[in-house]
Amino acid sequence: MARILAIDYGEKRCGVAVTDESKIIASGLTTVAAKELLVWLQEYVSKEEVExxxxxxxxxxxxEASEIEKVIRPFLEKLHKTFPDIPVKRMDERFTSKMAFDTMLASGISKKKRRDKALVDQISATIILQDYLYNL
Structure with missing residues (x-):
């Protein structure tokens, strides 16, 4: 069975989250440098089926669209060209970084780890994916 993969795209790094094969649970997967994301996705899709x-x-x-949208648009075009058979949907990500930080705080993660922006991006991607699954 195929998975759903979510991306919290940023100029420097991108948080990535994925569902289980039953598409019930969203889990943080990793954080990837933005310039390496397409190569990373190609490798991942070669091993796991993504729908x-x-x-x-x-x-x-x-x-209204945020400033970073102008950076995301070219990525989306490359994503469509690289994976023409895998559809792309967008999800509103307002407040996901704040929610990610609050989640880290509530779960007792140390102050040092809360400063890790890569972890915040990964949790943000998970929240985006959870929102998508909730709204199915």
């Missing part, structure tokens, strides 16, 4: 990519859609409070 859908979910890419976070950053918006401002009033719903």
């Amino acid at each position: 859908l990519f979910i890419v976070g859609e950053p918006k401002r409070l009033h719903g």
